[in-house]
Amino acid sequence: MSRATGAVINLSALRHNLQRVRELAPQARIMAVVKANAYGHGIVPVARALSAADAFAVACLEEALEIRHAGLAHPIVLLEGVFSAVELEEAAHNGCEVVVHDAGQLALLEGSRLQHTLSVWLKVNSGMHRLGFPPSQTRGLWERLGKARAVRSPVRLMTHLACADETANPRTRLQLEIFAAATAGIHTERSIANSAGILAWPDSHADWVRPGILLYGVSPFTGRCGAQEGLVPAMTMSTTLISVQQVSKGEAVGYGGAWVAPEDMYIGIAAIGYGDGYPRHAPNGTPVLVNGLRASLAGRVSMDMIAVDLRGLPHTQVGDSVVLWGPELPVEEIARAAGTIPYELLCGVTQRVKFGVVEENTISARSAAGAHG
Numbered sequence: 001m002s003r004a005t006g007a008v009i010n011l012s013a014l015r016h017n018l019q020r021v022r023e024l025a026p027q028a029r030i031m032a033v034v035k036a037n038a039y040g041h042g043i044v045p046v047a048r049a050l051s052a053a054d055a056f057a058v059a060c061l062e063e064a065l066e067i068r069h070a071g072l073a074h075p076i077v078l079l080e081g082v083f084s085a086v087e088l089e090e091a092a093h094n095g096c097e098v099v100v101h102d103a104g105q106l107a108l109l110e111g112s113r114l115q116h117t118l119s120v121w122l123k124v125n126s127g128m129h130r131l132g133f134p135p136s137q138t139r140g141l142w143e144r145l146g147k148a149r150a151v152r153s154p155v156r157l158m159t160h161l162a163c164a165d166e167t168a169n170p171r172t173r174l175q176l177e178i179f180a181a182a183t184a185g186i187h188t189e190r191s192i193a194n195s196a197g198i199l200a201w202p203d204s205h206a207d208w209v210r211p212g213i214l215l216y217g218v219s220p221f222t223g224r225c226g227a228q229e230g231l232v233p234a235m236t237m238s239t240t241l242i243s244v245q246q247v248s249k250g251e252a253v254g255y256g257g258a259w260v261a262p263e264d265m266y267i268g269i270a271a272i273g274y275g276d277g278y279p280r281h282a283p284n285g286t287p288v289l290v291n292g293l294r295a296s297l298a299g300r301v302s303m304d305m306i307a308v309d310l311r312g313l314p315h316t317q318v319g320d321s322v323v324l325w326g327p328e329l330p331v332e333e334i335a336r337a338a339g340t341i342p343y344e345l346l347c348g349v350t351q352r353v354k355f356g357v358v359e360e361n362t363i364s365a366r367s368a369a370g371a372h373g
């Protein structure tokens with residue numbers, strides 16, 4: 001036996017969540033966002049499970065090549081575009097589509113004498129002020145790009161929403177209006193919506209949606225969780241207890257003695273810590289599941305271990321299962337406790353964690369069906 005700390009990825013959950021996106025945006029095609037190693041889930045198994053998607057989207061060429069080398073022939077969009085002429089050549093050669101968001105990338109495309117042409121997404125800055133050209137330049141740039149030899153026509157249009165997860169925030173409506181005005185009369189496909197746009201802003205669906213976090217079964221909205229959106233969390237992060245300690249009232253547990261036993265009791269030590277990607281800022285009281293029952297964190301998260309308050313769980317012993325997040329314990333809840341977002345927790349699972357996949361997780365599929373209906 002080795003250290004049991006592992007992340008199991010439920011492939012049927014990924015497929016279910018993709019289907020859920022189809023229901024939510026039935027008119028749109030789906031660009032499945034699998035950047036950052038598929039939000040920490042493993043890019044190759046995730047892309048294979050999501051092969052019903054119409055395209056994939058990643059942050060960089062290296063990520064795209066992992067998908068290609070796994071034998072998948074889908075279009076792959078580079079959301080940040082390319083960083084050099086060499087990359088442009090390689091992107092085209094590997095059937096990637098590139099976002100063009102600045103003058104340097106425009107010059108690369110216009111100066112290129114590629115053997116293969118490639119598809120391009122012109123990125124418009126409709127108000128997020130992260131990437132993209134000013135809305136007023138849209139028409140002119142779209143025409144210029146359409147004339148570049150390396151570029152396959154028609155050039156498509158993209159923008160990104162800054163506040164779509166805040167359903168009452170007027171900025172999203174404003175961004176949609178700015179994008180609509182900037183692109184009016186241009187005959188081509190458009191893409192606007194991330195996960196929050198798909199759920200909360202039907203007007204943002206356009207021709208292509210770009211779900212990321214939804215595919216992994218997680219809600220983009222603070223205060224909600226995936227099951228409430230009809231999703232099934234794809235990752236279960238778990239480990240086992242490697243020690244059970246008897247502590248007396250007044251004894252302090254862990255680094256800094258940050259937790260003091262309020263009575264004579266048992267503490268379980270679980271083999272997971274920030275070296276595995278469990279958040280060090282998770283405070284006392286953060287929930288964990290021990291043998292499927294709720295227990296709570298006691299004291300500071302160490303690199304390799306956490307301590308768990310075992311009061312109310314009398315028959316616990318070394319080897320018992322500890323779940324840190326999964327269908328029965330939403331990662332959203334852990335993120336909130338630790339002052340972060342689920343995206344960061346999922347992306348932050350480290351190399352040391354053993355990854356496995358399962359085809360089906362019947363318990364969670366049932367609970368999602370319940371949440372759905």
Ligand SMILES: *Cc1c(COP(=O)(O)O)cnc(C)c1O
Nearest residue numbers: 033079160194195210211212213
């Ligand atoms: C990451 C990303 C997405 C996906 O965002 P989610 O909130 O995970 O759905 C979509 N579009 C762009 C441009 C992105 O960078």
